[in-house]
Each structure stands twice: as C-alpha cells, then as structure tokens.
Amino acid sequence: MIDLDYLEFLEGILTDNRKQRFANVLSQRTKHFTIAMEDIFQMHNTSAVMRSCEVFGIQELNIIEQRYGKKIDSEIAMGAQKWVDIKAYATIQNCIDAKKVEGYQIIATTPHNDSCLLTDFDISKPSAIFFGTERDGLSEEVLAQADGFIKIPMVGFTESLNISVSAAIVIQDITTRLRNTDINWHLTAKEQLEKRLEWAKNSIKDIKRIEERYFSERENKV
Numbered sequence: 001m002i003d004l005d006y007l008e009f010l011e012g013i014l015t016d017n018r019k020q021r022f023a024n025v026l027s028q029r030t031k032h033f034t035i036a037m038e039d040i041f042q043m044h045n046t047s048a049v050m051r052s053c054e055v056f057g058i059q060e061l062n063i064i065e066q067r068y069g070k071k072i073d074s075e076i077a078m079g080a081q082k083w084v085d086i087k088a089y090a091t092i093q094n095c096i097d098a099k100k101v102e103g104y105q106i107i108a109t110t111p112h113n114d115s116c117l118l119t120d121f122d123i124s125k126p127s128a129i130f131f132g133t134e135r136d137g138l139s140e141e142v143l144a145q146a147d148g149f150i151k152i153p154m155v156g157f158t159e160s161l162n163i164s165v166s167a168a169i170v171i172q173d174i175t176t177r178l179r180n181t182d183i184n185w186h187l188t189a190k191e192q193l194e195k196r197l198e199w200a201k202n203s204i205k206d207i208k209r210i211e212e213r214y215f216s217e218r219e220n221k222v
Contacts, residue, residue, distance in 0.1 A: 002193045009214055010200040022199055025083075026192045028057045032185040033123075033174055034104060035167065036062040036095055036130045038138060048164035049131070053084050056175045059187065059195075060085045062128070064095050082202045092141045104128040108138050108146035109170060111159050115149035118170060123178050131167055 011019055035053055037046055046063060053061050061084050089095035096106055107127045130146070132138030137160075143149075152161065152169055161169070178185050187195070201207050 002190070002197060004193075005218075006214065007193065007197045007200065010197070010204065013204055013210075014200060018203065022196055025057075026187060026195055028179075029059045029187050029192075029195070030057055030175065030178065030185045031059050031187060031191070032126050032178060032183065033058055033171075034060040034062060034099065034102075034128045035171065036064065036099065036128050037163075037167075038064045038092060038130060038132050038142060045162070045164040049167040050081060050084055050086070052164070052168040052171050056171045058084075058171060058175065059191075060087065062087045062089060062095055062099070064089045064092050083199065092139060096142065096145055099128040105147040106130065106142070106145055107148050107150055108143050109151070109166065110138060110143065110149055111151050111154070112137075113149040113151060116151070118150050118152050118173055121148075121150045121174065123174050123181070124183060127174075129170060129174075131163055133163075 035049065035058055037049060050061050053059075063086060065088055087098075089098065099106060104126045105128070107121075107129050109129060109131050127148075129150075130138055130142050132142070150170070152166060154161075160166075201211075204210060
C-alpha cells in the first residue's frame with residue numbers, strides 16, 4: 001500500500017521540472033519485457049545493459065549470480081541503477097521459475113539457432129529475454145527450458161557481438177516495435193505510484209534524516 005501522504009510530502013520537495021520528468025519517463029516504462037543476464041563475467045557489460053534498459057524504458061533487469069558475484073559499475077551504468085529495478089538470483093533455475101510464475105515466456109538469445117530472427121520476433125507476449133556469458137553464451141539449462149529463440153541478423157564473418165551490444169540492439173528493437181502497437185504495455189497505476197515514491201527518495205539528499213523527521217512529527221500529531 002502506497003503512503004500517499006508521504007509521497008505528496010516528498011514530491012513537495014522536488015522541483016516541478018523534476019516531477020514532470022518523472023511523469024514523462026514513467027509513461028514510457030514497461031514490464032511487458034524483462035531482461036535476464038546469466039553469469040556475466042565482465043561486470044561492465046551488465047552495467048552497460050542496465051543503461052540500455054533504462055534508456056529504452058525496460059523497468060526490470062534480472063541478474064543471475066551463480067558463479068560471479070560482482071558489483072555494478074556505477075560509472076558505466078551512469079546512474080541507471082537508481083531508476084531500474086534490479087533482481088538478483090542465486091541460480092539460473094530460480095530466475096526461470098520466478099519469471100514463469102510472473103507470466104513471462106522464456107526467450108533465449110543465441111546465434112546458433114534459426115528459430116526466429118529478431119525482426120520476426122512476436123512481441124505480443126510478455127517475455128523474459130535471456131542473455132548468456134561473453135565466453136560461452138547461454139547455458140544448456142536455459143536453452144533446454146526456453147519457449148523460443150531469437151537471433152540478431154548478421155551478414156559479416158563474425159557470428160557474435162559483445163553481450164552489451166547485442167542486448168542494446170534487441171532491447172531497442174523490441175521496445176520500439178512495442179510502442180507502435182495497441183498492446184497494454186504500460187506500468188499499472190500502482191506500479192507508477194511505487195516508482196514515483198522510490199524515485200523521489202532516490203532524488204533527495206539526506207533522505208534518511210528527512211524520513212525520520214517526517215514520521216516522527218506525524219506520530220506526534222496523532
């Protein structure tokens with residue numbers, strides 16, 4: 001349940017331009033697609049993918065930390081970690097199970113399967129798009145449980161791209177096409193309120209002190 005009084009208080013601290021910016025960005029956010037990254041060895045690639053999610057309006061990034069536990073590179077993420085929801089999973093199976101419960105089909109990105117070119121990918125279904133490691137691609141665990149496969153059309157000698165480049169191409173393509181459809185891809189009203197509250201807190205310096213003072217004064221009024 002969103003504390004609307006608290007939200008109103010926090011937004012009262014923000015400038016009108018800041019609040020309008022939040023509204024504009026939220027109007028373009030989606031959870032129709034979610035991105036999952038499996039054991040990315042070079043963490044700067046995960047940071048770059050996070051930035052692509054933020055730029056192109058995907059609200060959620062799932063990180064599987066089965067083998068490599070590293071921190072987000074804040075310089076490459078360029079602050080994107082403040083605006084994108086990061087979900088961490090200890091195992092591949094935990095992530096797959098969670099996404100299926102949430103209603104997503106599992107889509108594996110691989111250059112070795114001709115099932116579907118990116119340009120032909122059906123964007124109508126909520127999809128969790130999985131990307132694999134720089135070294136080996138996606139694991140057999142993901143490939144075996146995938147509901148579908150997509151690949152980026154390539155015409156050169158090299159058969160693969162850097163993971164962050166591949167993700168940026170895929171994310172830009174599917175989100176652009178999604179916005180040109182009648183699919184209900186927007187965040188729900190509740191989700192938008194939750195983000196407004198979270199983003200307001202992320203935007204205010206010394207938020208802990210302000211939060212403590214606000215709730216203390218509210219208790220004293222009761």
